[in-house]
Amino acid sequence: MKASFAKVPTPLELELHQEGRRLTPQRKKVLDLFQRIGGGKHLSAEDIHGKLIQSKSRVSLATVYRTLRLLVKMGFLHELELSEGGHRFELLSQDHPDHHHLVCVNCGRTEEFESDQVVLAGKEAADKQGFKLLESTLNVRGLCPDCI
Amino acid sequence: MKASFAKVPTPLELELHQEGRRLTPQRKKVLDLFQRIGGGKHLSAEDIHGKLIQSKSRVSLATVYRTLRLLVKMGFLHELELSEGGHRFELLSQDHPDHHHLVCVNCGRTEEFESDQVVLAGKEAADKQGFKLLESTLNVRGLCPDCI
DNA sequence: GTGCGTGCAAAATCTTTGCATACGC
């Protein structure tokens, strides 16, 4: 007999329970939203709150903020400080651990890219100063083709 | 006869006048402060306001914000978005046009470094997407020797 | 049932802005 009807715990659920925390519908909805829209999207807390409200999900903005901070600390999301007007969050996927951003300073359009050279340069700088590297992100600011 | 008693206009004064703007004591004091403490220091608007008040200079916080935005636009200062709790500003010197930051996520200590590889990688990414590159900065986050 | 998480609203930050006055040019 297979246990095919047993609920499969999500990674989020597992990790929460390890720390004595709980998987609430709100937390699930926030992470689900990021997973539905896919990686490479940069959302503000207001964006997330708005989208959840639109999809008939009752979540308060305060809880969105609390959940975002939690998911960042747990490593599911990544916090960006690219633009004016508040921080953005993106899904952190295993496929793109250290990616960088190309931002148009005029229209805000952002593109992502990866570069081993950059990761290596960051690692060398950290080593030289005796730092333990956690992450390195290159922010390239410029004008996109439409804004030149 | 030498014009040795003529006041020598500062670059700030010259550039302001070209745009029909004025060199006020407040603007002079803000830029002077950055030049006195030297490059590589990262100050918040509050820091700057506090230091000016301490040195008996009457400048309002609103003017500090307005002046910082102006000096960034004029290219005298550079705006950083490294840390939580507001933006920081640093003196932009000709010696270190494109430098990067190593930040300790625990204590906030920051070190600067330069890397041609990083600048090159940023340029390549911009070219590939058709962006006109303005600046690129690598933010390396980690733990400094004291916080490991 | 226990105690963590949520919602609400108020508070705390950080930054910008309107307007009358001051002053660099």
Place this chain on the structure above:
DNA sequence: GCGTATGCAAAGATTTTGCACGCAC
């Protein structure tokens, strides 16, 4: 003297927090 810049205070924008209630465990 003209018009920009300042100071002040109020408004705005974003994020955090205190507290009572609700719900995941």
